Amino acid sequence: xxxxIAGLLDATVQAATVLxxxxxxxxxxxxxxxxxLGVEGMMLVGALGGFITTVVTGSHWLGFGVGILLxxxxxxxxxxxxxTLKSNQVISGVMLTxxxxxxxxxxxxxxxxxxxxxxxxxxxxxVGQYLVGIPVIGEAxxxxxxxxxxxxxxxxxxxxxxxxxxxxxxxxxVGEDPEMADTMGVSVFRLRYLAVLIGGGFAGAAGAHLSxxxxxxxxxxxxAGRGWIAVALVIFAQWRPRRMLVGAYLFGLLDALxxxxxxxSLTLGPDAPLxxxxxxxxxxxxxxxxxGTYPYLATIIVLAxxxxxxxxxxxxxxxxxLQSYSRETD
Amino acid sequence: xxxxxxxxxxxxxxxxxxxxxxxxxxxxxxRGEIHGLLGENGAxxxxxxxxxxxxxxxxxxDIYLDGERLDLGSPQDAIDAGIGMVHQHFMLIPxxxxxxxxxxxxxxxxxxxxxxxxxxxxxxxxxxxxxVQSLAGQFxxxxxxxxxxxxxxxxxxxxxIDVSAKIWELDVGQQQRVEILKALYRxxxxxxxxxxxxxxxxxxxxxxxxxxxxxTDEGLSIIFITxxxxxxxxxxxxxxxxxxxxxxxxxxxxxxxxADLAEMMVGREVLFEIDREAVDLGEPVLRARxxxxxxxxxxxxxxxxxxxxxxxxxxxxAGVSGNGxxxxxxxxxxxxxxTAGELxxxxxDITGAKPKTFVDSGVSFVxxxxxxxxxxxDLSVMHNATMKDFRDSRFxxxxxxxxxxxxxxxxxxxxxxxxxxxxxxxxxKAGDLSGGNLQKLILAREIYRDPDLLIANQPTRGVDVGxxxxxxxxxxxxxxxxxxxxxxxxxxxxxxxxxxxxxxVYEGEFVYETTPAEADRERIGLEMTGGGDDxxxxxxxPPPSGVTQGSES
Numbered sequence: 001x002x003x004x005i006a007g008l009l010d011a012t013v014q015a016a017t018v019l020x021x022x023x024x025x026x027x028x029x030x031x032x033x034x035x036x037l038g039v040e041g042m043m044l045v046g047a048l049g050g051f052i053t054t055v056v057t058g059s060h061w062l063g064f065g066v067g068i069l070l071x072x073x074x075x076x077x078x079x080x081x082x083x084t085l086k087s088n089q090v091i092s093g094v095m096l097t098x099x100x101x102x103x104x105x106x107x108x109x110x111x112x113x114x115x116x117x118x119x120x121x122x123x124x125x126x127v128g129q130y131l132v133g134i135p136v137i138g139e140a141x142x143x144x145x146x147x148x149x150x151x152x153x154x155x156x157x158x159x160x161x162x163x164x165x166x167x168x169x170x171x172x173x174v175g176e177d178p179e180m181a182d183t184m185g186v187s188v189f190r191l192r193y194l195a196v197l198i199g200g201g202f203a204g205a206a207g208a209h210l211s212x213x214x215x216x217x218x219x220x221x222x223x224a225g226r227g228w229i230a231v232a233l234v235i236f237a238q239w240r241p242r243r244m245l246v247g248a249y250l251f252g253l254l255d256a257l258x259x260x261x262x263x264x265s266l267t268l269g270p271d272a273p274l275x276x277x278x279x280x281x282x283x284x285x286x287x288x289x290x291x292g293t294y295p296y297l298a299t300i301i302v303l304a305x306x307x308x309x310x311x312x313x314x315x316x317x318x319x320x321x322l323q324s325y326s327r328e329t330d
Numbered sequence: 331x332x333x334x335x336x337x338x339x340x341x342x343x344x345x346x347x348x349x350x351x352x353x354x355x356x357x358x359x360x361r362g363e364i365h366g367l368l369g370e371n372g373a374x375x376x377x378x379x380x381x382x383x384x385x386x387x388x389x390x391x392d393i394y395l396d397g398e399r400l401d402l403g404s405p406q407d408a409i410d411a412g413i414g415m416v417h418q419h420f421m422l423i424p425x426x427x428x429x430x431x432x433x434x435x436x437x438x439x440x441x442x443x444x445x446x447x448x449x450x451x452x453x454x455x456x457x458x459x460x461x462v463q464s465l466a467g468q469f470x471x472x473x474x475x476x477x478x479x480x481x482x483x484x485x486x487x488x489x490x491i492d493v494s495a496k497i498w499e500l501d502v503g504q505q506q507r508v509e510i511l512k513a514l515y516r517x518x519x520x521x522x523x524x525x526x527x528x529x530x531x532x533x534x535x536x537x538x539x540x541x542x543x544x545x546t547d548e549g550l551s552i553i554f555i556t557x558x559x560x561x562x563x564x565x566x567x568x569x570x571x572x573x574x575x576x577x578x579x580x581x582x583x584x585x586x587x588x589a590d591l592a593e594m595m596v597g598r599e600v601l602f603e604i605d606r607e608a609v610d611l612g613e614p615v616l617r618a619r620x621x622x623x624x625x626x627x628x629x630x631x632x633x634x635x636x637x638x639x640x641x642x643x644x645x646x647x648a649g650v651s652g653n654g655x656x657x658x659x660x661x662x663x664x665x666x667x668x669t670a671g672e673l674x675x676x677x678x679d680i681t682g683a684k685p686k687t688f689v690d691s692g693v694s695f696v697x698x699x700x701x702x703x704x705x706x707x708d709l710s711v712m713h714n715a716t717m718k719d720f721r722d723s724r725f726x727x728x729x730x731x732x733x734x735x736x737x738x739x740x741x742x743x744x745x746x747x748x749x750x751x752x753x754x755x756x757x758x759k760a761g762d763l764s765g766g767n768l769q770k771l772i773l774a775r776e777i778y779r780d781p782d783l784l785i786a787n788q789p790t791r792g793v794d795v796g797x798x799x800x801x802x803x804x805x806x807x808x809x810x811x812x813x814x815x816x817x818x819x820x821x822x823x824x825x826x827x828x829x830x831x832x833x834x835v836y837e838g839e840f841v842y843e844t845t846p847a848e849a850d851r852e853r854i855g856l857e858m859t860g861g862g863d864d865x866x867x868x869x870x871x872p873p874p875s876g877v878t879q880g881s882e883s
Binding site for chain 1: 383385386404405406409415417421422423425426430433434435437438439467468469470471512
């Protein structure tokens with residue numbers, strides 16, 4: 001049982017990192033008012049680009065960097081369409097996800113057989129070697145890949161950036177009321193580009209982490225909907241970095257449970273009362289496909305709760321999300 | 331041009347597709363004065379000021395500030411030049427604090443990195459390095475010093491503002507003072523205020539005027555955009571009048587009369603006398619008995635209303651805002667359900683029927699909130715003009731619509747009701763029209779279908795002198811044509827000028843009935859506030875006497 005929980009926690013951390021990285025990117029982009037539904041595509045591009053680079057050069061750090069870069073390239077397309085051309089953010093995002101999926105399926109077909117030596121498991125710098133011995137959680141939290149630690153570090157950076165820097169304040173302003181920001185001399189155009197590019201970089205990093213640290217191989221469509229979960233995670237977190245940490249680990253746990261669901265038996269003994277009713281229900285709820293919907297269900301519940309609890313003008317969603325801006329059209 | 335001239339705008343031209351918003355406008359402002367910019371809605375005042383603030387770029391013309399030619403590519407350029415603007419719709423982010431709103435864009439670094447910090451642990455050599463300053467300005471944010479400065483400014487001008495409060499916690503008057511603080515924080519020399527009193531109560535407006543006078547005492551120059559003549563009298567030193575994008579003259583306020591200004595604004599003599607002929611009353615078009623209804627929070631708003639309106643009669647309903655007028659209008663228009671009582675329109679009991687039944691029975695409605703309920707902002711003028719009647723057979727056989735007919739109908743309405751700012755009825759969005767013109771469009775839609783009963787809630791609120799006159803005349807014409815009209819207004823003059831009968835509503839009940847001829851204003855005032863018990867303060871807007879003073883003829 002202990003080893004099962006330890007293994008589960010380990011998988012949770014791994015899965016959470018993917019969501020955390022992609023979610024932070026989405027959060028920054030949305031706080032600036034641009035919805036990015038292309039995360040899934042950007043993750044795939046980052047995953048494949050990072051994988052190929054690592055195969056060719058042997059350096060997983062170089063691969064990680066290329067993954068970030070490719071995510072940003074795709075994000076640049078999104079930024080150009082949505083900010084410069086003011087086209088519909090939803091359409092552009094979905095299109096980019098389809099594009100990323102198509103491109104990586106085509107160009108990645110020859111790389112499925114390849115193997116790499118990706119990010120190794122390592123103890124947390126300095127203190128990790130002592131803490132790793134803690135029962136149950138030690139291995140999970142203090143022996144991980146460098147990217148797992150990096151993601152947590154970046155969360156602090158993102159939080160600080162948004163709430164304690166001028167650029168962050170300006171980015172929030174641009175996402176709340178671009179016209180107001182413009183009248184204060186803030187360049188809406190530049191900040192939104194910056195936010196979308198950062199968002200793409202994070203999505204690319206999430207993809208690269210997936211192929212270089214999480215699974216250490218390339219499979220077409222390997223993101224398996226995690227990009228969409230990242231979008232849901234931002235809503236779940238109500239656009240706040242700190243809540244995103246909780247959400248990422250919760251969703252990560254659900255993901256880890258889903259993969260292991262076949263080996264878990266929560267059914268009652270045949271003699272237990274109501275076993276005939278409860279057991280089929282539990283089995284149904286533990287079906288991997290059904291478990292895959294839990295993050296979305298959780299998001300719906302959080303969203304409904306937030307709407308009911310708060311007045312609409314206090315909702316956490318950036319007021320100018322999905323709105324394009326230009327000066328002389330009002 | 332005198333030596334004290336601070337701002338000169340020369341030959342400003344700005345064209346939008348199909349409309350010349352500013353047609354070679356000149357404007358000059360003296361140092362330390364409050365300069366009024368007066369004009370009807372859509373006269374080009376806001377456009378001119380947006381050019382001055384760098385939000386729009388002019389197609390032709392030059393701007394000089396203190397003799398220097400300005401090239402304003404963005405608001406940042408205007409801010410750098412010392413120009414600040416308080417917009418008509420507040421430019422504040424509700425979720426952020428006062429201080430965050432004020433310093434936005436100023437790149438205030440963390441206190442330790444400030445070049446003027448007294449006791450920073452960082453050596454001055456590092457702090458003053460331009461790269462360090464730029465990085466600190468982007469990646470850090472220090473609010474302590476700015477908050478102190480904002481507080482000092484607020485104290486200096488007598489603003490009661492908590493700098494760390496969130497904007498949504500403040501009332502409208504406070505929010506406006508934050509807007510002014512935004513400009514003061516940037517050390518502006520010239521402050522533009524775009525219709526600043528539109529959102530304020532009379533008391534708050536008084537406070538604003540006091541503050542503005544203090545600002546000019548400190549040497550600031552102020553441009554005050556308005557379409558209210560009373561405000562020009564109250565606060566402005568010199569006034570420039572715009573009409574249809576052109577400057578029609580600048581004058582010392584002390585040397586012109588209101589009538590002159592009104593004529594300059596509208597381009598013709600404004601009728602101060604309303605011609606209200608006697609009309610024979612016909613059959614009752616509306617008979618309401620014992621009507622009760624609740625408001626949006628489910629609290630009783632109407633408690634037993636009896637009301638009969640006859641053909642050719644205007645029933646004016648006076649009352650302090652929030653005594654059930656909104657619910658009364660909505661119930662009569664069929665868009666709010668009654669909880670008790672009955673409504674009979676043209677002899678037919680349609681209590682509880684759908685809004686469409688009311689429409690089909692000949693009920694027309696001009697709602698209080700033009701943008702939210704009066705129109706579909708993002709749809710074209712044509713769609714809005716035909717919204718109530720598109721089912722009519724003259725617009726084609728269902729399910730198909732004859733767009734040619736719709737278009738023609740909309741164009742007729744625009745023409746006959748003098749709706750300005752429409753370049754193409756199918757292209758121009760209703761939400762892009764100015765307040766007065768949108769109101770004319772709504773009135774056109776409601777009246778052109780020849781209603782038997784018209785409910786007009788605050789039909790002239792927030793519209794300019796020319797449109798007010800037009801709307802009142804239209805209502806009287808409609809009365810002559812035999813329509814029964816319910817007029818709800820907070821403007822007592824309007825009620826007196828137009829009504830055949832006056833009812834005072836207080837806490838959801840009619841408490842007093844009279845006619846303009848025998849009415850006593852003081853009595854009405856008392857009844858409006860609860861029979862002289864003097865519980866609530868009566869909040870009537872200062873009567874625009876002299877401009878809209880009407881009389882019985």
